[in-house]
Amino acid sequence: MAIETPALDMPQPIAVVSITRQATGLALRLKETLPGSTAYVPARHGFAVAMGARPYDRLRDLFPELWGQYRVLVCIMAAGIVVRATAPLLRSKTLDPAVVVVDERGQYVISLLSGHVGGANRAARVVASLLGAQAVITTGSDVCQKPALDSMALALGLDMEDMTWAARVTTAILDDEPFWIYDPDGHLAPYRAALKTAEWVGESAFVAERDGFDAWTPTPSRAAWNSCGVDPRSVPGVWVSEREKPESFRAVVLRPRTLVVGVGCNRNTPTQEIVEAVRDVFQRHHLATKAVRTLASVDLKEREPGLLEAARVLERPIVFLSRQTLQTQPVPNPSSVVHRHIGVFSVCEAAALKAARTGRLIVPKQRTCNVTLAVAKDGCGS
Template sequence: MSAKKIAIYALTSQGLTLAYRLAGRLDGTVYASRRLEPEEAMPFDSLSDLVSATFHAFEGHVFVVAAGIVVRCIAPHLQSKETDPAVVCLDQQGEFAVSLLSGHLGGANELAARCARAVGGQPVITTATDSVGILSVDTMAVSKGLVIGDIGHIKAVNMALLEGQTVHLHDPEDWLGLAWDTSFVGVARKEDWDCGKPGIWVSWHNDCPEAALALHPRVLHLGIGCRRDVSTYEILDHVNEVFKRYGLAMESIASVGSVEAKRNEPGLLEAAHEFGVDPVFFSTAQLAAIRVPTPSDRVQQHMGVPSVAEASALRASHGGELVVTKEKTDTVTLAIARSSRA
């Protein structure tokens, strides 16, 4: 969690003193009741009105406020465990830092521990796996940078771990680092998967068995060449079609790359936004230095390089390999490279 995206709230003078201590360690933004006449904090009149504006603008919220007040303030803004930010509540003495919301996916358990260390208090973690010293699968996934497919399958896996059951695991590249863990039974092939048991399937393909928890490493780098004024729809449609044809997971998209001349192409920029990544652009010199399997005289003539899509994908993957050579429509050219495990 980025410390710069943490909001800290105080309603009392003692709470404000604690909030300043937290801000010094967390690099957070402090909000304080206007009646305290705060000099180094953002003043507010109504905490509930303030939270309405800040709740989804920050990744984490730390309240030096009574838990009941906090619950009433955040309740109208809760959406899902996938998107809700972390919420931590501290008492005025800083004795306890309670992970109140989004303990695993939002990082509130970690934030509570950081708050406790900052003020010499005790973190209070109530999520079941953490309370018995078992690392939850959602925490593992987040820590390894994996994208969770269907969040609804997390509960079954965590419950199995809590009850000491064996969990199936397909993770041939050992993204989770659990090859040594006897709580998991390695399954190499989909044909050997027992759909009646909880399990985790880690893959950059769209091949997860039914009812398994799919986790996707972000390893696929898209290289895109396009006509001027191409629409976002044309790019998205082509990418979706190619991914479906090759059985690739959209959740594994790590980047979208193209030539520098496309930096201001609205359709390409919007497509990257839809994929949840920032676009990267390369100079013609950078792309010309990449050897590609299918160079094009036409691209050389128009763009000054023998390849845009394949070269951009390879360049973005930092030494990876092409898994899809260029696939073309009348307006969009797409290539996909996979970055190395390292």
């Protein structure tokens, strides 16, 4: 049987763990051929330690140590040992490292945990190619050659915010059962043909209440959903939007990072006030903070402690734009007061629009005591 050799593009760093002398030989072999890998072997295998492997005393103590350090664990031992050792450490498929199991003779490489998101399926194929072994992949989407939600999200750069209904939607995809997709900007369009039983719904499925911009209340249109033939309260679906979904909808939530938050603030504004202002604006406008791509402000604020810390708390980068750049950006709410103080007519609206690559303003300037905020949307559908 011809062996397909995939590119060595598995996640790093990688820990290769062995128990027996024969397994340790395989671990050393992989250490030399897998970039970013470290071999862990029993301390009694001094020959391997002399060749650069790291010794351990007790396997039960080793796994908790490796769990937070490595993105891939290649375990050369019985699968049952790995299951028992990793069970207390499991959190979720979006957080756990990839776990791959190899038998001591190097005949089979099993993708055990985090096949898609963690990259265990890819890792299993790479390790199998290096050992001349057979990769064992059991994820249904791979076996049936159908798209998987987590793989699609990874490929398209979508954040997996809520995967509660992932198993049910995955079953619908595998069994050709009906489900729905709300994706008004077409992020999942490359998979439309493969998702053949999906009912694709758009903005017409909601009665939108707007305030002149896009303050959008997600009120489902009963007539529109009836015409689709699915009830989102009982049939699970996929919600791909920066908008918050209605609470009654059963859906996997995937977030595109399409929002830019423009921020202006007074000197020495506390971090808490900036963070609370962002969260309040997003809540009032039914937007998800997970959909933020970046924050943006004027270059005069690039050393403002509260603003820098707010970006860290919100777990998003912040960019600072020159006053010359901001001055060229038309805005709906220019301020002569701001112009008098720093030479531009707008900070938050201008920064949001400039940092949004092909953007439009969806939340105009909002004020607190010390903060101004605006939100622009870029990317698909902007």
